[in-house]
Amino acid sequence: MKISILVSDLSSAGAGRWGGGSVRSFLLAQALQRLKYQVEILGFVFGQEAAVIPQSEIMVSQFTGYNYPKFLISASQLLKKLDGDIIYAMRPKPTTFGLALLKKLKTNQPIILDIDDWELSWYGGEKWQYNFSFKQLYRDIIKPDGALRQPDHPFFLKKTEGMTQKANAITIHTKFLQDRFGGIYLPNGKDTELFNPHLYDPEESRVYYGLSGYRILMFPGAPRPYKGVEDVLTALELINEPDLKLVIVGGSPYDDYDAQLSKKWGNWIIKLPKYPSTEMPKIVAAAHIVVVPQRNTPAALAQFPLKLTDGMAMAKPILATAVGDIPEILGGNGYLVDPESPEQIAEKIKLIFQNLEAANERAVKARERCTEKYSINSMSNILESVITKL
Template sequence: MDLQQDKKLKISLVVSDLSASGAGRWGGAVRTFLLYEALKKLNHEVKIFGFVFGDESPEVSQSKIPIVAIPCAYHSGFIKAAQKVIKQIDGDIIYAVKLKPTSFGLSIIKKLTARRPVILDIDDWELSWHGGEQWKYRPGLKQFYRDTFKPDGALRYPDHPLYLKWLESLVFYADTITLHTQFLKERFGGVYLPNGKDTTLFDPSQFDSEASRIRYGLAGYRILMFPGAPRPYKGLEDVLAALDVLNQPDIRLVIVGGSPYDAYDNQLMQQWGRWIIKLPKYPVSEMPAVVAAAHIVVVPQRDTPAAQAQFPLKLTDGMAMAKPILSTYVGDIPEILGGTGYLVTPESPEEIAEKIQWIFGHLDEANQQGMKARERCINYYSTDTMAAILSDVIKNLQLAGKV
């Protein structure tokens, strides 16, 4: 399939956070870099611009990717760092990744000063992390003064929820919006652009599952794998409670990489350490071999606004590698799996326990479902699919005379 476009454009991906807890996590195996790969398939010249906050450094293993990472203090250093980023953004198209001041806010300024079209990609409802519509900022006079003028004042943080709320009213500055869930589409409108996977890299025919289990110290266990960052809304506590119910000594939940945000996975270890095996973070090139070691990939999302707004990348990890996937009826997950996985009610350890028991009792049948999941991933959730959709988005900007 020839996806390359006739006119080669310079596209600037403007990213809110390139540090290890932002887009730099997982060796770059997050949406920013999926967009990069899809745009490169169209033969465009793509460069990534963004901030590295605090003392962190970008942890992106793909050294061939052109990245401009500007160091930035969390509070007082943002304005100077923003000026540096804006000055260097040089694309014919500006592609803002996330509805944040540190990405879309800067992109609006560049649009107004350089007359460049802006595409906005929304992959989270940012306000959901702060209580959604219920969040209010009602400080007293003294608190407002502290928030504004103290060196570490809350309002000096560029992605304070007050600014996130303001920015939602400015989405009309985007010439096009791309997003990856129906929840976000209903809220913001735009073009549906699902997360894709490199299904050539993630190809189960290239790996021996038992050899992978031996390689990663998992031999002799029946493996449930969560190849992502643990957070409370992702439902790992429900899986671990299900393992308490089953109480079968050869089953383990393997958490790959751990949390780049906090010590939540250590809390899980304290309560359920007997069921957990932690593997370190691996570069994206090694993740297919890691996922190959799983018997089941678990994506047990809880039904929260944050989860409803997300397209879990762990789904396409499991789908591409033809693994049985155990997930929940939350957000777009049923539609993404399209009948090729196993779904339970969120926050239902008993149902999870029953489904785990059933899958291991019918593993050949479950593996056939996994093969169907891979076929679905190739057809609907590959980076080629992303590239085809982005090709149309860019052509529409050209037809409108904006490029």
């Protein structure tokens, strides 16, 4: 059986970042492959840098995306190639779920809808409304840069979200999303065979990446305001010990937020460039602590932080905020603070380094929990049940 995974953004700023390997759509593909299904990923690149994605393991087809009306040509090209026995649409967006529903009208292919983010949360959530007037509507449709020419404009997102029950099955990865959309809980899994701390020497990794001599707090992801990196940097200022550094891996592909952080807190930050996902275990091995300082916002509540299982799988002490599903995922095997509490973060950092042996023992238990509940194999087990019911 063939399963076609449909993605809205395969650019280097979207699902194609890190070479695709540790992004939700590629994790699902890996889990499905372990069930011996044939898997392909199809998606658009809208005027951004196309991602370099290895083709050896998962077949990936990229289509150049455009605004309306030219998007109809892009959509037609993708639909012609969308031939899986099951369509797995990533997020309720017109460019994914909307196209899957069009295909289903013709072929009756079953659709699984995966919701790993609340798209409308970026626009104010349920409060968002289109400011209708004939003049505004004319500008948004007729002008070359009109807002409603964007295929995934929030006006269309809101309409598509209202059709989620037309999917044959829904999978989600946080309780927040489950409360909003229903569906089957399918947490992000980690390849715990690749992310294996026994394969890497932490001090060798620190030397290799130029981090030797520092006590490393690591944030292996893209900083954004709701992810709370500022709270960690404020905590480092409070502690004021120069060998403590926050290592940010990859940086933000979305805006200049990295530059803003560096301008204010540059003396506490070490930046590492973006690496292939297969190199991430070696990078995380260099950390003393992995930080996941999410703030209590709808955007944060909707997400399953992949950096959390990066640290768990590599048996690193986790310092995180008690936001959303994080306490449940850690299961008592990490260090929790309130969101937006730099003072609490500072106290926990000092506590961990004062009792590093005990922190590392707790981290070993976190890896055991990750292997049991948050691995690619555990994803496969859940997906097998979902597909069987179809």
